[in-house]
Amino acid sequence: MFENLQERLSEAFKLLKGKGKITENNVREALRQVKMSLLSADVNYKVVKEFMDKVTSKALGEKVIKSVTPDQQFVKIVNDELIDLLGGKEHGLDLKSRPSIILMVGLQGSGKTTVAAKLAFWLKKKSGRNPLLVADDIYRPAAIEQLEILGKSIDVPVFVGDRKDSYKIAKEAVNFATMKGNDVVIVDTAGRLQIDEEMMKEVEKIADLTKPDEILMVLDSMAGQDVVNAAAEFDRRLTITGFVVTKLDGDSRGGVALSAKYVTGKSIKFVGVGEKLDQLDVFYPDRMASRILGMGDVVSLVEKVQENLDKKKMEEMEKRLRKAQFTFDDFQEQLKQVKKMGSLSSVLEMIPGVPKMKNIKVDEDQLVHVEAIINSMTKEERANPGIINFSRKKRIAAGSGRTLSEVSKLIKSYENMKKMIKQFGKLEKRGKLGKFPFQFK
Amino acid sequence: MAMLNFLKRGLKKTKDGFFGRAISMIKGGITAEKLEDIQELLLLSDVGPETSEYIIEKMRKEKGDPVEVLRNTLIDLLGIDERLKFSQIPPTVYTLVGVNGSGKTTTAGKLAWRFKRDGKRVILAAADTFRAAAIEQLKEWGKRAGVPVIAHQMGADVGAVAYDAVKHAISNGIDLVIIDTAGRLHTKDNLMRELEKIHKVISKLSSNQPTETLLVLDATIGQNAIQQARIFDKSVGLTGIVLTKLDGTAKGGMILSIKKELGIPVKLIGIGESVEDLRDFDTFKFVDALLE
Ligand SMILES: Nc1nc2c(ncn2[C@@H]2O[C@H](COP(=O)(O)OP(=O)(O)OP(=O)(O)O)[C@@H](O)[C@H]2O)c(=O)[nH]1
Ligand SMILES: Nc1nc2c(ncn2[C@@H]2O[C@H](COP(=O)(O)OP(=O)(O)OP(=O)(O)O)[C@@H](O)[C@H]2O)c(=O)[nH]1
Ligand SMILES: [Mg+2]
Ligand SMILES: [Mg+2]
Numbered sequence: 001m002f003e004n005l006q007e008r009l010s011e012a013f014k015l016l017k018g019k020g021k022i023t024e025n026n027v028r029e030a031l032r033q034v035k036m037s038l039l040s041a042d043v044n045y046k047v048v049k050e051f052m053d054k055v056t057s058k059a060l061g062e063k064v065i066k067s068v069t070p071d072q073q074f075v076k077i078v079n080d081e082l083i084d085l086l087g088g089k090e091h092g093l094d095l096k097s098r099p100s101i102i103l104m105v106g107l108q109g110s111g112k113t114t115v116a117a118k119l120a121f122w123l124k125k126k127s128g129r130n131p132l133l134v135a136d137d138i139y140r141p142a143a144i145e146q147l148e149i150l151g152k153s154i155d156v157p158v159f160v161g162d163r164k165d166s167y168k169i170a171k172e173a174v175n176f177a178t179m180k181g182n183d184v185v186i187v188d189t190a191g192r193l194q195i196d197e198e199m200m201k202e203v204e205k206i207a208d209l210t211k212p213d214e215i216l217m218v219l220d221s222m223a224g225q226d227v228v229n230a231a232a233e234f235d236r237r238l239t240i241t242g243f244v245v246t247k248l249d250g251d252s253r254g255g256v257a258l259s260a261k262y263v264t265g266k267s268i269k270f271v272g273v274g275e276k277l278d279q280l281d282v283f284y285p286d287r288m289a290s291r292i293l294g295m296g297d298v299v300s301l302v303e304k305v306q307e308n309l310d311k312k313k314m315e316e317m318e319k320r321l322r323k324a325q326f327t328f329d330d331f332q333e334q335l336k337q338v339k340k341m342g343s344l345s346s347v348l349e350m351i352p353g354v355p356k357m358k359n360i361k362v363d364e365d366q367l368v369h370v371e372a373i374i375n376s377m378t379k380e381e382r383a384n385p386g387i388i389n390f391s392r393k394k395r396i397a398a399g400s401g402r403t404l405s406e407v408s409k410l411i412k413s414y415e416n417m418k419k420m421i422k423q424f425g426k427l428e429k430r431g432k433l434g435k436f437p438f439q440f441k
Numbered sequence: 442m443a444m445l446n447f448l449k450r451g452l453k454k455t456k457d458g459f460f461g462r463a464i465s466m467i468k469g470g471i472t473a474e475k476l477e478d479i480q481e482l483l484l485l486s487d488v489g490p491e492t493s494e495y496i497i498e499k500m501r502k503e504k505g506d507p508v509e510v511l512r513n514t515l516i517d518l519l520g521i522d523e524r525l526k527f528s529q530i531p532p533t534v535y536t537l538v539g540v541n542g543s544g545k546t547t548t549a550g551k552l553a554w555r556f557k558r559d560g561k562r563v564i565l566a567a568a569d570t571f572r573a574a575a576i577e578q579l580k581e582w583g584k585r586a587g588v589p590v591i592a593h594q595m596g597a598d599v600g601a602v603a604y605d606a607v608k609h610a611i612s613n614g615i616d617l618v619i620i621d622t623a624g625r626l627h628t629k630d631n632l633m634r635e636l637e638k639i640h641k642v643i644s645k646l647s648s649n650q651p652t653e654t655l656l657v658l659d660a661t662i663g664q665n666a667i668q669q670a671r672i673f674d675k676s677v678g679l680t681g682i683v684l685t686k687l688d689g690t691a692k693g694g695m696i697l698s699i700k701k702e703l704g705i706p707v708k709l710i711g712i713g714e715s716v717e718d719l720r721d722f723d724t725f726k727f728v729d730a731l732l733e
Binding site: 036039040042045046109110139140143145149150195220225227229230247250252255256275 | 481484485486487489490540541542543544550571572573574575577578580581582585595626627628629659661662663664665666668686688689690691692695714
């Protein structure tokens with residue numbers, strides 16, 4: 001009934017053997033690939049080097065879980081460390097003052113003006129705040145008009161002052177907000193290079209004058225190797241409180257998020273995912289980590305194996321298998337484990353190095369039928385299949401809605417499996433076989 | 442030399458003389474360790490893992506002064522400088538395309554200023570009717586350059602803007618039409634089709650146009666630039682690149698990969714935010730700045 005299935009599974013699980021501990025030797029290839037991947041994601045070279053050194057020394061000696069290779073487990077460890085690093089506590093905005101000032105800063109074209117408006121919309125909608133936008137970019141052509149148009153579209157007032165003196169505009173805006181009862185003031189500033197001394201002094205002074213609760217640096221997710229230097233310098237001079245990473249609706253890998261967090265320790269608070277003003281999202285470290293690492297399939301394989309293979313049960317089952325005590329209860333348990341991992345075919349597909357199975361369709365209906373048959377057995381029958389005689393078979397068939405011959409075939413397969421297990425046991429004693437914890441035969 | 446100074450200033454500020462050290466190091470001959478330093482230098486300049494590998498391979502194999510090998514490899518990758526072209530039959534049409542915030546509108550303004558200064562009759566076309574105040578921004582640049590701006594209102598059909606601009610140029614003896622388009626991520630099919638439509642409209646009015654379709658790339662961005670170039674090229678056929686914001690500390694090393702893989706040359710660089718901050722690309726200067 002399921003010879004094919006047996007073959008496929010045994011072949012697949014042969015590949016899934018535990019290989020002891022992580023050593024420098026057995027993760028060399030994964031290490032190389034992870035580094036390449038991070039560099040392609042534009043994570044700063046020095047950050048890649050340092051971060052990987054740390055992760056590697058931490059991972060060395062760690063036990064490799066059964067069913068995955070050291071390489072795979074290593075990738076998963078890197079992923080977890082990335083999430084850890086990108087995570088951290090303070091992701092929300094800390095708007096304690098009244099009015100509370102948020103200062104937007106960053107390089108040219110990163111998305112400051114757009115994010116300023118998006119934040120105003122967000123605070124108004126989600127927190128019932130009454131924001132004021134301040135057009136304090138007096139340099140870029142039509143920067144003020146841009147913010148005015150954006151403010152109008154979300155029905156948030158925009159303070160423009162005299163359109164000339166950025167210090168005066170900032171100061172007056174705060175007074176204006178106090179007077180009008182705006183509880184949040186979002187100040188848009190001009191784009192500037194971190195090496196432009198005059199412009200850096202300007203923004204320092206604006207920060208001094210307004211005493212912001214939040215100074216958010218806006219980073220373009222497409223940023224290359226150098227932008228982390230800008231982030232470090234902005235932080236050094238302004239003590240920023242966090243980052244907003246924009247344009248993540250594209251296909252950039254966003255390595256700058258990692259570099260900036262790594263170097264400054266400041267959190268990413270929001271992400272921009274489009275040009276429209278409602279396209280602002282809170283930051284999810286796990287999503288960002290997998291985007292930067294770009295090895296999601298390996299990570300989710302390891303995760304699924306970790307999460308879903310109930311280790312104790314599996315070990316117990318292995319013991320019983322070896323003693324050839326395998327019953328239909330055990331069989332049912334195995335089916336459940338497979339089901340928990342998603343569909344059988346999806347499990348097979350995720351296993352690296354199983355390309356030849358790709359075009360073989362596993363009949364998942366078959367599994368459902370097998371389960372139905374087992375479910376129709378009594379407790380006694382499952383524990384002690386020897387007692388299943390003809391009349392019991394008939395009852396089981398009727399109960400499960402399967403034919404008598406299907407029931408017979410299943411029981412026949414079970415008996416074959418038991419025989420196989422005995423043989424495996426013997427072979428293993430002679431040292432010819434590795435462990436086969438997950439055999440259907 | 443103004444550009445070189447700009448580039449040099451940027452280099453010194455971030456690298457603490459590292460490039461200089463690396464170069465003097467390999468002068469004595471190459472070791473594995475020194476190659477690793479060169480690789481680091483290249484990677485930190487956004488050359489990217491693959492092209493860096495390629496360059497290091499060359500250095501490993503080729504004989505001669507390693508500094509020269511390195512320099513020549515980079516120069517070979519970039520090829521001979523190419524300049525902006527003009528149409529035999531006026532008007533010449535340039536379109537500026539690229540992702541959001543790369544510097545298209547600013548570059549349009551700078552180009553208008555340059556050619557107006559050179560005595561050409563220039564108009565700007567505001568084919569970004571989407572971004573807030575994009576039209577006002579271009580109009581301001583038109584004022585600075587002293588050239589007229591053909592514009593419709595916000596939200597208008599951009600094909601119609603392009604049509605009007607080219608048509609106007611044909612009937613009024615205009616030499617050069619510079620079309621500013623909206624920023625769009627290359628992953629957005631609908632927006633890429635809109636760009637194709639603009640090009641269709643232009644070529645219908647005047648065959649072999651636009652003369653130049655320039656991808657405006659921000660030098661601070663990284664490896665994503667390659668994919669941008671690939672997709673924009675596939676969509677509208679790029680004739681060149683404008684590498685902006687080179688007055689910062691980023692090196693723009695990703696243009697090596699773009700040239701190597703797609704054959705698209707950099708024709709111009711942006712080195713600031715005012716009208717005169719535009720230069721023709723110069724391979725030698727670029728490479729020297731990279732390796733200083
Ligand atoms: N696709 C996409 N585009 C964005 C996003 N955020 C901003 N943009 C676009 O990026 C471009 C630049 O955004 P701005 O908000 O003007 O950037 P800025 O930092 O204020 O620019 P300067 O003031 O010139 O320094 C515009 O075309 C925006 O529409 C985003 O999350 N996704
Ligand atoms: N430092 C520096 N800034 C530049 C350069 N070119 C453009 N910028 C700045 O980059 C920001 C974005 O430039 P824009 O010309 O508005 O970019 P764009 O591509 O038209 O943007 P969208 O239309 O929103 O996609 C502005 O603040 C410009 O002043 C340059 O060469 N150097
Ligand atoms: Mg702005
Ligand atoms: Mg523009």
